[in-house]
Amino acid sequence: MTKSLYPHFYFQDIDLSMISELDINQIPFPVVIKPNIGYSSVGVHKVKNEQDWDIAVNQLKADLLHSGGLYDSEVVGSQTVLIEEWIQGEEYAIDGYYNQDGEPVILNVFKRSFKDDYDTSDRIYYTSKLAIDEIYHDALKFMKNIQTVLPLRNYPVHFEIRKKGSRVIPIEINPLRFAGAGTTDLGYHAYGMNMYEHYFSGTKPDWNRILEEMDDRIYSFFFAEVPLEINPEGVARIDHDGLRHEFEHVLEYRQLPFQNDRSVAIIFYRSEDLNENLQLLHLDLIPYLTIKHLFFN
Numbered sequence: 001m002t003k004s005l006y007p008h009f010y011f012q013d014i015d016l017s018m019i020s021e022l023d024i025n026q027i028p029f030p031v032v033i034k035p036n037i038g039y040s041s042v043g044v045h046k047v048k049n050e051q052d053w054d055i056a057v058n059q060l061k062a063d064l065l066h067s068g069g070l071y072d073s074e075v076v077g078s079q080t081v082l083i084e085e086w087i088q089g090e091e092y093a094i095d096g097y098y099n100q101d102g103e104p105v106i107l108n109v110f111k112r113s114f115k116d117d118y119d120t121s122d123r124i125y126y127t128s129k130l131a132i133d134e135i136y137h138d139a140l141k142f143m144k145n146i147q148t149v150l151p152l153r154n155y156p157v158h159f160e161i162r163k164k165g166s167r168v169i170p171i172e173i174n175p176l177r178f179a180g181a182g183t184t185d186l187g188y189h190a191y192g193m194n195m196y197e198h199y200f201s202g203t204k205p206d207w208n209r210i211l212e213e214m215d216d217r218i219y220s221f222f223f224a225e226v227p228l229e230i231n232p233e234g235v236a237r238i239d240h241d242g243l244r245h246e247f248e249h250v251l252e253y254r255q256l257p258f259q260n261d262r263s264v265a266i267i268f269y270r271s272e273d274l275n276e277n278l279q280l281l282h283l284d285l286i287p288y289l290t291i292k293h294l295f296f297n
Contacts, residue, residue, distance in 0.1 A: 001149055006169060011084035016061070019081055024053050030086035033060055036079075044120040046086060063228065087171060089164030092135045093125055095178040095187070096143060096159075097199050098152040104143030105204040107195040108179065108187040109136060112160075113220075113274075115281035124277050125183065126220035127190045129211055135161070136207065138168045146173070156199055158184075181266060182254070183221050189251045189268045190219035218271040222247070224264040224285055232259050239288040240265060246283060248276060264288075 003009075010028055013036055033056055034044040043063040045056040060081065095108035109132045110125040142161060146152070158178050160171040178184035178195050187193035191210045198205060224243065226232045235258065244253050247269045256263040264285070271277065 002146065002170070004149060005145055009085055009169065011082065013080050013082050016064075016079055016081050019057055024050055027053075027083065028085070031083050032086050033057065033081055033083050035060075035064065036082045046118050046120065048086075048117075087162045087169045089162035089167070089169075090134070091160060091162045091171070092131070092139065093158065093160045093179060094135075094139045095156075095184050095195055096139075097156040098143070098147070098154065099202050099204075100154055102147060102151060102153050104140060104147070105198070106136065106139055106143070106207070107193060107198055107205065108184055109139065110179070110186060111135075113277050113281055119281075121225075122223045123225075124220055124222055124281060125179075125186065126218050126274075126277060127186060128218050129214045129216060132207070132211065135163060138163055142168055142170065181223070181256070181263060183223065183266060185252075186219060186221045186268060189270075190214070218274055218277065219251075220269055220271065220277055222265075222267040222269065222280060224267065226258050226262040226264060226289065227286065228262075230286070230289065230291075232262055234292050235259075235289050236292045237290045238264050239290070243267075243285070243288045246280065 010031075014022060029050065030046065030048045032044065032046050043060050045060055047053055047056045091112040091114075093108075093110040093112060094106060096104060096106045098104055108127070110127050111131040111134070112122075113124040113126065115123075139161065142159075143157075156176055156178060157173055158180070159173040161168055162171060174180075179186075184195050187195060191214055193205060193210075197203075226235060238255075238258060240253070240255055243265065244250055244267070247267055249270045251268040251270055253268075254266045256265055258264045269276075
């Protein structure tokens with residue numbers, strides 16, 4: 001639907017059963033492959049060149065096999081695969097809505113952190129005065145551009161975009177929700193924002209006042225998950241106390257039922273700078289898992 005807005009952006013979708021027969025000489029590497037229906041970055045893989053292709057495809061199939069028992073097919077679909085241009089730039093996640101007049105309203109601005117070029121996890125997002133200032137006007141312009149092809153009213157959205165120079169490209173637009181698993185509440189911890197109240201009341205925040213009153217700290221959430229290589233059914237318990245102590249200033253620690261979808265906890269925390277996030281991106285979560293012991297007669 002938005003192809004006319006990005007005429008030079010490469011993408012195609014293909015049935016998973018046909019992906020092995022694809023002529024990779026026709027693919028303009030680097031690209032990203034992922035399920036056409038997805039959640040929590042399950043099955044998302046970056047492919048730099050032809051040599052990486054088979055590895056990425058096999059890993060995608062393995063991810064979908066692992067996730068089959070965790071997610072409904074309407075959450076993570078395994079039939080169609082999307083192949084798209086590897087979007088360069090800094091990545092941002094935005095919560096917002098279109099009011100009854102179709103006017104776009106931004107409610108949250110998060111920036112995503114990655115440990116390396118191949119990282120696709122949702123481990124850390126953060127917000128700050130600088131992060132908001134970097135993308136706010138571009139995000140608002142993006143929402144207005146979407147209105148030209150999809151006239152929305154009274155409609156909440158969560159979308160992710162990347163910016164490099166003056167180029168802003170969307171990664172995804174998620175309808176009828178804000179950031180998943182309650183992570184939208186990072187805005188509440190950072191600047192006292194109640195996103196749901198604004199949406200249902202049809203009001204919009206005073207971002208000039210918010211930025212004036214914000215301090216210069218970094219506000220982040222850490223999305224802890226059971227690693228894909230470990231079956232959640234084999235995990236007996238999580239050392240939440242130990243994991244909590246990895247963070248210097250916890251604002252809120254939410255335990256999650258990891259047996260449902262690998263989600264262990266969401267930790268909202270505050271830092272003086274980005275150094276803590278850089279360290280936490282490399283934190284190994286396996287030591288905080290107690291694995292069940294199997295005994296055989």
